[in-house]
Amino acid sequence: MKKVLKITGFTILTILILLIVIPFVFQGKIQGMVKQFINENVNANVEFSDVSLSFLRRFPEAHVSINDFVITNFEPFKGDTLVAAKTIAFTVSIPELFKTAGEDPIVINSISIDEALVTLKTNTEGQTNYDIAKASETETTSSETESSSFAFSIDNYSIENSAFNYIDESSKMMMQISELNHTGSGTFSGATSELDTETDANVSFTMDGTNYLNHNAIKLDALIDLDLTNSKYTFKENKGYINKLPIEFNGFVQLLDEGQNIDLTFKNPESDFKNFLALIPETYSGSLDGVQTSGDFTINGIVKGVNSDKTIPTFDINIASNNASFKYPDLPKSVKNIVINTTIKNTTGFLDDTFVDIKTLNFKIDDDVFKSSASIKNITKNMLVKANLDGVLNLANISKAYPVKLENELTGILKAKLNTAFDMNAIETNAFERIKSSGTASLSNFVYASEDMANPINISEADLTFNSQSVTLNHFKAKTGESDINASGTINNLLGFVLSDTELKGNFDLNSNLFKMSDFMTESETATTDNKTTTDGESLKIPAFLDCTINANAKTVIYDNLKLTDVKGKLLIKDQQATLSNVTSSIFDGALSISGDVSTKTETPTFSFNLDANNFDISKSFQGLELLQNLAPIAKLLQGKLNTNINLAGSLDKEFAPNLSTVSGNALAELLTTNIDENKDGLISKLESSISFIDFSKLDLKDLKTKLEFANGQVSVKPFDLKYKDIAITVSGSHGFDKTLNYNAVFNVPAKYLGSEVTQLISKIDSDEAKNITIPVTANIGGSYTSPTVKTDLTNGVTNLTKQLVEIEKQKLLNKGKDQVTDLIGGIISGNKTKTDSTKTEQTNAVKDVLGGILGNKTTQTDSTKTTSNTTTTNAVKNVLGGLLKKKTKDTIK
Incomplete structure (x- = not known):
């Protein structure tokens, strides 16, 4: 074992x-x-x-x-x-x-x-x-095929x-079958076989841009006879499901050389109206458990003919329901009096002749009755559409009667009585003569709320009239937050926008008593920036489909801390660009005019604007506008009026705010009746402590004009002149948007302001020219606006005064010496010419002595004398100016 x-x-x-x-x-x-x-x-x-x-x-x-x-x-x-x-x-x-x-x-x-x-x-x-199958190199005869038949x-x-x-x-057709699971079993060895199959999948079907099926669940259990000799496949026992709607098939499909011969009939075996709800994907219809229904629903059809490159099978599909109703157990409202009578048919076998006839589609919710009918022909080419709508719909009842998933609750009453007939080519090309539309539609007490909006928008009235060429917006009244909107206008191609990929064109007049920008922003947006309207990683885009003109008139517009009154102007939106034209407003006790555009065509949005300000209150405007603060931060200390013209361009960041590092342009500014605020800041105090002979609060700024240029975050100020009594001041330099300073102020100071020592020094020179001497004193301003530095430079002043005094003295002495030399030379010429050489030498030395005396020393010491004289004068000037500026001479010169 x-x-x-x-x-x-x-x-x-x-x-x-x-x-x-x-x-x-x-x-x-x-x-x-x-x-x-x-x-x-x-x-x-x-x-x-x-x-x-x-x-x-x-x-x-x-x-x-x-x-x-x-x-x-x-x-x-x-x-x-x-x-x-x-x-x-x-x-x-x-x-x-x-x-x-x-x-x-x-x-x-x-x-x-x-x-x-x-x-x-x-x-x-x-x-x-x-x-991709390779063609056989040799063809076999039918007898050879039979003798070598393959038992697969x-x-x-x-x-x-x-x-x-x-x-x-x-044909612009696309079918997608996803999540496909299919099994089959049987014996395929004989000329006839039987195949038992089970299939489930999700099916989507699109033709010419229209989505007929969207991930609809399909299930089919079928027993199929296989006639392999004649390539004929007959459905015996089968039952399929579209979503949860049961469908039974009967008939066959036979493969032909030119295509397929199809002869099928189908119907739903049950007539309960719940089957209609089952046809709708569960994502939209919800669970049908406990749903109460009444009335019937039937769908049946015949498909018969050859499917080839030139023809399709003829078909006749009918969908009908009469006086049906349904009510979901968890919802308070029911939908009643449902009447459906629809036919989808093709009687010729040519695809172009397929048509859909919705003879009736009616329903009632509470006392609101909605009726409609439509027909669609020539589906694959220039589709012809006729439609009629007549009814009232309380939008709030939609979610109360049907488990539709809305992000936000709807309220309001929609009324419509419309008739339209058109072909799609007319819609796409705006051939208004082929568009026949008439009727009215209105919306009242409509409230829409969203987490993307700071406040719900309440449309109290919207009234439209339809005609062939346009839709007239008769009245539109709405309110959100504290803002109110009243509008009217025309929309030229509403059907084209809704039904095809065309622009929405229109012209509107917009009026408002109060328009607050914060009413249109979410809390998170206003917490970070005044005009953020996008999520992280996205940039706001002006819709490419808009082509409209808006004439705006608002009594008051509030933007952040700015209050604009009597705002008027035109806004043109086209090709992803918004253009402002002739926009005027009253602000800062003056008038503002704006023109320019914002474009989002490129990945980075750009802007270009021209701003004209007339008679602005300087203090208010520079404290209220960040742009002006960046262009001229010191101006907020000024009191008075301002005229300015600013041209600027640059890019916008993802929050739609100007990127200051990209802003470039120029500005012209004119100050009217202006003085400096008594509450001086650090910069003015620094200047006063360094330059004692100027009282900056008494500067004459009237009619001051200057030009600014800015780019790459820097503002360059062209030289401009100021006046303090009889002291001329020239200022130039630049500053950054980061408030860094780099300026020079040159004070041309008359000699009378330089103290008794200089006055006495000048008085010794008996000359009118000496009395008009001015000394340039330079103040170098650096650091930042919040922490400025001021350094005075006397080098040019000392050199200038020294040169002027020496030159005046030299000219005075030269003029005096010239007379003496003339007399001397005349005497020499009239004397005895037979004198000896020693006599000539004495005479020559006498001339040198005279000239040397004129120049302050002997002729042989001219250079050293000149240097000594200049040094003496220079030191005197240094001492005077140093004392004047409250610094020691040594420190000042350094």
Whole structure:
């Protein structure tokens, strides 16, 4: 017995070892077979990571799997992925692997595909990306085909967690099947077979920009007869679901050389109106548990004919309900008197002749009755539309009767009585003569609230009149926060904007008694910036679809801490650009005029503006406007009136505020009847402590004019002149938007202000020119506006005064000496010319002595004399000016 057990155990162990080892021997053969099959049959680029073989996984069958399988196209779809699958696996009986070349093909028993994505395309020229099978080099006759018929037997197959896309660019059609799970089982070895399938997936279908299905859940359990000889597939026992609406199919699909012959009928087996709600995706309809319904709902149809490149099957689909109602258990309102009568039909087999006829679509909520009808023809080309709306709808009742998920509650009464008829080409090209519209619509007591808004907007009245060419906004009254809006105007192509990708054009007159910008901003926005309207990482964009002109008139506009009155002007919005034209306002006891634009065409928004200010109160305007504070921070100390013109341009940040480092432009400023505020700040105090002979509170600033240029965060001030009594002052320099200062102020001080020492020094020089001497004293202003530094430079003043005094004295002495020399020379000429050389030398020395005396020393010492004289005068000037500026001479000169 032990011996038998040992033999048995050894045998089992040997078999296990063989089952593990043999696949490694055959794996290369299997991989070669796969590559050979692909090369012989596929005209595309095929890749896979590996092929594995196992005898244990599906014993007694062999299990073969191909991993990371990808097919990419050649031209004209080069690089497109046709098929991508994580795993493709199949099973065969182990003896099939031992067949040699020339024997019958290997019989595959089952196939499974996991996580596959198949994308089929047809381009505008009718070429397909899935036609990748290589043509046979030789054609076989029918008799040869029969003698070598292939008995291909598959017990079952499965497709799991996969997706399928079909894109037809010529017809602008796209179908997407996602979350596809499909299984099938049966025997395929005979001429006729039977296939039992189960399928569930989500389906989306779009044609010509219209979304007919959007992730609708589809389920189908079908038993299908397969007539492989005639390529005919007949539905026997089947039941499908669209969302939760049950549908039964009957009929067949047969493959033909030119397409498919289809003969199908379908209907919903139950007539309860709850089936209509089941047709709506659960995301929108909610749970149907406990929903009370009355009335019926039926959907049935016939699809019959050949589907080919030129034709489609004819079809007749009918949807009907009569006097139905529904009420959700958790909602207070019900929808009653529901009448639906709709037909979708094609009687010719040509796609262009398909039409939708909504004869009736009526319902009632409380006492509000809403009626509508519509027809749509020529769907695939220039679609023709007729529609009629007549009814009243209390918007608040929508969420009370139907579980629609609204971000914000709606209130208000909508009334509409409209008739319209148009073709889509007329809408897109604004061919108003082909647009027939008439009727009215109104909205009252409409309240809309959102977390993106600081306050709810309450529209008390909105009244519109429709005609063929435009929609007239007769009245529009609204309020949000403390702001009120009254508007009227016209909209030229409302239907074009709603139904196609066209601009919304209009002209409006906007009036307001009070318009507060803070009423249109959320709390988080105002906490960070005055005009932030975007989330982090996003930049505000002016809508590209807007093309409108707004004439605005507001009695009061409040922006941050600014209060503007009598605001009037025009705003043009077009091509992602907002242009202000002739905008005027009263502010800071003066008048403001603005023109310019803001553009969001580029990734970084830009702006360009021209501002004219007339008779502004300087103190108020410079304290209230950050821009003026940056251009001239010291001006906030001034009292009086200002005229200015500012041209500026730059970029805006993501919060729609000017990026100061990019702002450039220029400004012209004129001060009227202006003086300095008695409450002096640090800069004025610094100047007064350094320059004692100026009382800055008495500076004459009247009619002061200056020009500023700014770029790269710096403001350059062109030289301008001030006056203090008879002291002329010239100021120039620059400062940064960061309040850093770099200015020079040159004070041309008359000599009479320089004290008794200079006055006595000048009085010794008997000359009118000496009495008019002025001394330039330079004040270098640096540091920052909040912590300024002032340094006085006397170098130029000392040099200037010294040169003037020396020059005046020299000219005076030269003029006096000139007379003496003339007399001397005349005497020499009239004397005895026969004198000796020694006599001549004496006479010459006499002249030198005279000239030397004139220049303050002997002629042989002229240079040293001149230096000594200048040094003496210079030192005297230094002492005087140093004392005048309350500093020691040594420190001052340094």
